[in-house]
Amino acid sequence: KAGVTQTPRYLIKTRGQQVTLSCSPISGHRSVSWYQQTPGQGLQFLFEYFSETQRNKGNFPGRFSGRQFSNSRSEMNVSTLELGDSALYLCASSLASGGSYEQYFGPGTRLTVT
Amino acid sequence: AQSVTQLDSHVSVSEGTPVLLRCNYSSSYSPSLFWYVQHPNKGLQLLLKYTSAATLVKGINGFEAEFKKSETSFHLTKPSAHMSDAAEYFCVVSLSNTGNQFYFGTGTSLTVIP
Numbered sequence: 001k002a003g004v005t006q007t008p009r010y011l012i013k014t015r016g017q018q019v020t021l022s023c024s025p026i027s028g029h030r031s032v033s034w035y036q037q038t039p040g041q042g043l044q045f046l047f048e049y050f051s052e053t054q055r056n057k058g059n060f061p062g063r064f065s066g067r068q069f070s071n072s073r074s075e076m077n078v079s080t081l082e083l084g085d086s087a088l089y090l091c092a093s094s095l096a097s098g099g100s101y102e103q104y105f106g107p108g109t110r111l112t113v114t
Numbered sequence: 115a116q117s118v119t120q121l122d123s124h125v126s127v128s129e130g131t132p133v134l135l136r137c138n139y140s141s142s143y144s145p146s147l148f149w150y151v152q153h154p155n156k157g158l159q160l161l162l163k164y165t166s167a168a169t170l171v172k173g174i175n176g177f178e179a180e181f182k183k184s185e186t187s188f189h190l191t192k193p194s195a196h197m198s199d200a201a202e203y204f205c206v207v208s209l210s211n212t213g214n215q216f217y218f219g220t221g222t223s224l225t226v227i228p
Contacts (some may be wrong), residue, residue: 004157031214042221045216045217048214048215055214056214092214092216094214097213099145102163
């Protein structure tokens with residue numbers, strides 16, 4: 001079975017621009033979660049989508065948004081990019097939503113904001 | 115509130131000696147606990163998980179962890195370190211009532227000395 005895939009793998013954007021990242025979960029998985037990883041803040045939860053609905057949202061500004069499609073693929077969007085948004089963005093998929101399900105992570109998208 | 119504390123930011127062991135990575139958690143509800151490993155420039159890989167079944171959990175690559183409710187701990191161990199174990203290790207807590215929102219510890223960097 002193919003793993004979680006994320007595109008693009010690397011991205012360089014300018015402050016003020018917007019960006020869209022894509023995630024394809026493992027086949028059959030209905031939950032997709034997004035995380036931000038930075039050296040200073042570590043791994044932080046952004047949001048989770050399950051059956052096309054946002055189930056949870058972390059403590060991030062409204063510039064961070066996401067959506068999930070009927071085939072469970074997910075996108076996250078960051079508008080009005082700031083230098084502090086430079087990070088590794090990880091997507092994870094899970095069979096279902098409920099806390100006890102293990103999440104399988106993709107390789108991440110490395111976003112650099114200049 | 116829930117949180118995870120990894121007591122050591124860095125651990126060094128000699129090849130062939132035991133590994134102990136310490137994790138304490140704080141949770142208002144019965145948590146699910148996980149250990150993930152992240153090798154340089156690679157995604158997060160699940161080592162093992164605890165979800166209220168047996169308190170001693172066996173994972174991949176010879177790792178195991180013991181859930182101790184009285185000590186609110188979930189330490190990761192391995193009898194004999196291998197060079198390939200050098201990586202960053204994350205302890206994670208998840209709650210059933212918050213979907214798939216993972217709370218990550220700050221990570222422990224494991225160095226294996228030949």
